[in-house]
Amino acid sequence: MEMHGFTGAFYRVCVWIARFAYVNALWVTFTLLGLIVLGFMPATTAMFAVVRRWVQNDHDIPIFKTFVTNYRKDFVKANGLGLFYGLLIGLILVNLALLPPDPLWATLLRYAFMFIGLLTFGALLFLIPVFVHFELSIYQYVRTSIMLALSYPHYAITMTAGMFALQYVFMTVPGLIPFFAASFISYVLMWLSNRVFSHLKKRSDATDYEGQASGV
Template sequence: MNWENFNTIAYKVLRLAYINILWLLFCILGLGVFGIFPATTAMFAITRKLIIGEKNFKIFPAFWKYFKQDFMKANGFGIIILLTIYLLYFDFKFVQQNNNFQFLLPILIFIFISFIITLIFFFPVYSHFKLRFFQYIKQSFFIAITSPIELISIGASAVVIYFVMTLFPGAIPLFSGSVFAYISTILSFRAFNRIEKKKNTLSEVH
């Protein structure tokens, strides 16, 4: 590895650390609950810019811009996500404590899996597409069920990052969120591009 390649990699690592610090700070700025979702959408938006090679922007002003403009919408999705988690938790507890409703367990498991795979692709989809409110959820689910390789890869990367962070907790403030955003966005791009090629092929056929 020559010095120029080393500098390029080091610069990328530093930017990811900077983005992760901003993510944590803006989560705190929004009092945690109200900050985590707009901060996460901003993190994915900035990460997307880095991946597509956009250079004419400064990270902090861009992060602040995305945080502000998506604050209400991101928290709207946040309410839906948290409400879904709560309802699923309550329903699982209810079924466990009432044997007469055990038949509902497979349905709840199906809903839970659908929720998780949709959530995996939600933030990359949100940062990449301009859609109507509920179309983000629909599109995330559609891409998830048609992209098993990318879905498994993103899930595996999340597990690996989790275990690395448990081994090196000092890296949590620097890389816990941004590295996952970077990897999941790259993998999501593969899914987006493949689906787009299929659409173009079908359009040419018709």
């Protein structure tokens, strides 16, 4: 029997709070099971895989089964992607730290590495949503996330603003961090990314229709 009114709304809020807390707990647990270094990326992609289904209005999925299935399936590929971006970020930071402060060439290189770093950050915002939404190679994941960051900078800015807003909330109420930090952030990033994916699909469908019409 479906509940209505205040009671029904309160019940649904409680259900969603429990879902977010549960997924966050799974993320922490499986990150630790992978000894953090090997567990972080597959646990993160598994969490996004669950959240993606919620964003697509599939609210009654078996959370644990979906999480574990994706964790196992993507363990190697997710860690490969994490290794690539870890090395890239490390390379950017090392070069910025080692560049001398004065010569013009060093200043130009510094700005170049800062631009690469900014682009890398934008690509990272889309990376995991792209990973769980598409079946691609590691190279294609990297290329697609970069292209989305360049093509939809307003979404990247909105994602960043959303993350800062959540960070402010979590810093204001630190007790929420162990229960909701990762799952809330993943939902914001996945929800915004899904809007981009929907826009891309509409453009693709429109292009296919125009192509078919012109061939008639």
